[in-house]
Amino acid sequence: MYRQQDAEDKEYVGFASLPNQLHRKSVKKGFDFTLMVAGESGLGKSTLVNSLFLTDLHKDRKLLNAEERIHQTVDIIKHTVDIEEKGVKLRLTIVDTPGFGDAVNNADCWRRVCEYVDDQFFQYFCDESGPNRKKIEDNRVHCCLYFLPPFGHGLRPVDVAFMKALQEKVSIVPLIAKADVLTPGETKALKGKLRDEMDAHDIKVYQFLHGDSDDDDDDSKQEELKVSMPFAVIGSNTVVEVRGQRLRGRMYPWGFVEVENPSHCDFVKLRTMLIQTHMHDLKDLTCDLHYESFRARFISAMNSKMAAEQRAESPLPPPSLSSDEARKKKDEQMRRMQHMLHTLQQQMHQHSL
Numbered sequence: 433m434y435r436q437q438d439a440e441d442k443e444y445v446g447f448a449s450l451p452n453q454l455h456r457k458s459v460k461k462g463f464d465f466t467l468m469v470a471g472e473s474g475l476g477k478s479t480l481v482n483s484l485f486l487t488d489l490h491k492d493r494k495l496l497n498a499e500e501r502i503h504q505t506v507d508i509i510k511h512t513v514d515i516e517e518k519g520v521k522l523r524l525t526i527v528d529t530p531g532f533g534d535a536v537n538n539a540d541c542w543r544r545v546c547e548y549v550d551d552q553f554f555q556y557f558c559d560e561s562g563p564n565r566k567k568i569e570d571n572r573v574h575c576c577l578y579f580l581p582p583f584g585h586g587l588r589p590v591d592v593a594f595m596k597a598l599q600e601k602v603s604i605v606p607l608i609a610k611a612d613v614l615t616p617g618e619t620k621a622l623k624g625k626l627r628d629e630m631d632a633h634d635i636k637v638y639q640f641l642h643g644d645s646d647d648d649d650d651d652s653k654q655e656e657l658k659v660s661m662p663f664a665v666i667g668s669n670t671v672v673e674v675r676g677q678r679l680r681g682r683m684y685p686w687g688f689v690e691v692e693n694p695s696h697c698d699f700v701k702l703r704t705m706l707i708q709t710h711m712h713d714l715k716d717l718t719c720d721l722h723y724e725s726f727r728a729r730f731i732s733a734m735n736s737k738m739a740a741e742q743r744a745e746s747p748l749p750p751p752s753l754s755s756d757e758a759r760k761k762k763d764e765q766m767r768r769m770q771h772m773l774h775t776l777q778q779q780m781h782q783h784s785l
């Protein structure tokens with residue numbers, strides 16, 4: 433009797449092992465991920481990053497006093513660390529934004545962050561069009577954790593301005609920082625209020641669409657993540673022995689808050705989403721959506737500028753040139769091209785293209 437299994441065995445050509453080849457290649461090459469953290473100083477950004485990746489990324493940090501913070505402009509600082517777990521290497525880059533939201537007038541403080549994200553796209557665009565495409569250093573930002581204060585009563589103008597300016601350029605994951613200062617009821621109410629206000633301002637945050645979970649009920653997982661947004665998180669650099677177990681958390685006179693206890697905060701949800709299930713999706717979105725839309729806008733701006741320059745030039749056909757003259761003309765075209773790219777980059781900063 434004809435059996436489907438026999439047929440399958442006979443027709444086995446081996447492409448079922450393709451995923452293994454990919455797996456081996458990726459492990460050998462290693463992974464990279466660039467995470468931006470934004471929010472005003474003191475909200476626990478560095479502590480959370482250290483708790484997430486169990487690495488001290490900010491040991492050389494200079495802490496400013498209150499007066500210095502008022503005058504500080506938004507700075508961008510990159511920390512890169514190579515971490516390894518069970519033979520899998522991850523090159524993690526954290527882009528910190530000290531000074532964000534610290535000044536008296538924070539109306540424009542999102543601008544520097546926007547410029548940084550655009551500059552990374554621009555650099556990638558130039559490298560991709562250059563002669564050495566194989567060794568491109570990719571510094572594009574894959575995700576931005578945006579820290580909202582737990583003490584407020586909803587979104588502040590600076591939060592709205594930041595998220596609206598960045599939402600088309602990077603996947604934003606909003607967080608309620610230092611959630612241990614809130615009761616469960618307060619956390620629930622603040623989450624609801626923040627979600628409503630985000631909808632009202634048409635703010636688009638990351639949607640957890642294409643996660644990689646082992647479960648079949650992907651939709652319910654996605655829904656669970658969506659209703660937990662903004663994740664209420666707690667960070668801590670201390671590990672304490674409680675009930676015979678070594679736990680990361682914060683000790684108070686009234687008890688111990690566990691960072692990794694899902695009934696205390698959403699830290700585990702955030703870590704699982706960011707590292708185990710959605711890191712690839714975040715990277716894909718950066719390449720396929722955010723970078724592609726930057727590229728399309730940039731090329732269309734470049735074409736319009738070139739067309740305008742050509743119209744301004746003489747309409748007569750070019751005379752035949754000697755090789756020396758041709759080289760000079762090529763150099764001149766190259767110089768103009770570079771000048772044009774530079775001008776476009778400046779315009780991009782001014783108008784947030």
Ligand code: GDP
Pocket residue numbers: 472473474475476477478479480609610611612613665666667668682
């Ligand atoms: P950053 O300036 O945003 O990077 O903030 P830091 O990570 O330096 O934290 C500022 C202060 O807040 C430190 O004293 C931390 O110990 C404390 N801190 C950090 N995370 C939490 C948290 O989740 N809850 C509470 N209560 N304090 C926190």
